[in-house]
Amino acid sequence: MPPRIHVPEPLRPGAELALPAGAARHVQVLRLQPGDALTLFDGAGGEWTASVTHMGRSEVRVRPAAHAAVEREAVRAVHLAAGLMAADRMDWLVEKATELGAASLQPLLCERSSLRLSGERAQKKRAHWQAVAVAASEQSGRNRLLDVRSQLMFQEHLDQPAAAGEARWLLSLDPAAVPAHEALAALAPGQAVTLLSGPEGGLAPAEETAARNAGYRPVSLGPRVLRAETAPLAALAALLLG
Structure with missing residues (x-):
């Protein structure tokens, strides 16, 4: 080949x-x-x-x-909004999210984010992540690139209006959160999803409350605690490969 x-x-x-x-x-x-x-x-x-x-x-x-005219994109657009985490974990997340077929990645500066970027350093890190996405696209056969966006403060992201018809999932450890298989069954065919996940240590309680108030539905991936880079990838796999 x-x-x-x-x-x-x-x-x-x-x-x-x-x-x-x-x-x-x-x-x-x-x-x-x-x-x-x-x-x-x-x-x-x-x-x-x-x-x-x-x-x-x-x-x-x-x-x-x-x-x-070869396309290898997923049947639904999934936009990942992820809390900034340690640099090697972010690299892993970008690479695997590209391979799985995510449409975009929005890095978020959260209360518990271990990686904090600003100014020129933030611009260089975004360029680095976009290069990681390019390499992953070359390897995986994708012909469209993951859109790695400029970082936002957590509340800035919540203040942005939801796209028409999209579902909003908040990955949560709340025992009352909807099991992922039930949330998946409730989606319309091809319905777009924005998937919100936290950094190491998860979202702070006030951030999770704010996300719910912004229309994010708490979704559970099960009783085990997954790492910050593992949880969104598990949800992406369920949404894009199911």
């Missing part, structure tokens, strides 16, 4: 282009040569057959040939 490479610009048949630095290094590591095949995608949907036309020490050029 030809290697898959993301190109962050619109692709056109026959239009030779230079790969961006990161993608060029990837192709160089694979030791591809002029004439070798690869698959390109630009995130707008579908993918392109292509070939290498030039391999230089500082530049790699490729030529797209034919577009195939």
Whole structure:
């Protein structure tokens, strides 16, 4: 199978282009040569057959040939809003959320967040997470990228209106929370979901109350306590692979 490479610009048949630095290094590591095949995608949907036309020490050029309207997206859009957690755990969450098919990831600065970012550091971390999502898309076969959004304060996220027709799930340890299988059965086919989860230590009681008041329905994944990066991925799997 030809290697898959993301190109962050619109692709056109026959239009030779230079790969961006990161993608060029990837192709160089694979030791591809002029004439070798690869698959390109630009995130707008579908993918392109292509070939290498030039391999230089500082530049790699490729030529797209034919577009195939191949989509591997989930039947429902799931938007993940997750409390910021330790950097390695966030990397894991971004990678696996991309593989599972989440549509977007909204990092949230919560009361108990162990990772706190601001200014240039926040911008660099977002760019890093988007690069993790690109790599995961290349590996998993997705032709559309996970949208890693700029971090928000927890309340800023709650203040945003819900999209028309979407369901809102709050992952909760409350014994009275609705079991995930019941919440899943209540969804309409293809209904979009925003899934809210906390950082290490979970959401603070006031945050959970505020989320409920903002229309989030408490949903339980069972009696076991899952790690901050595990719980949203378990819920994503139920929503996207079921």
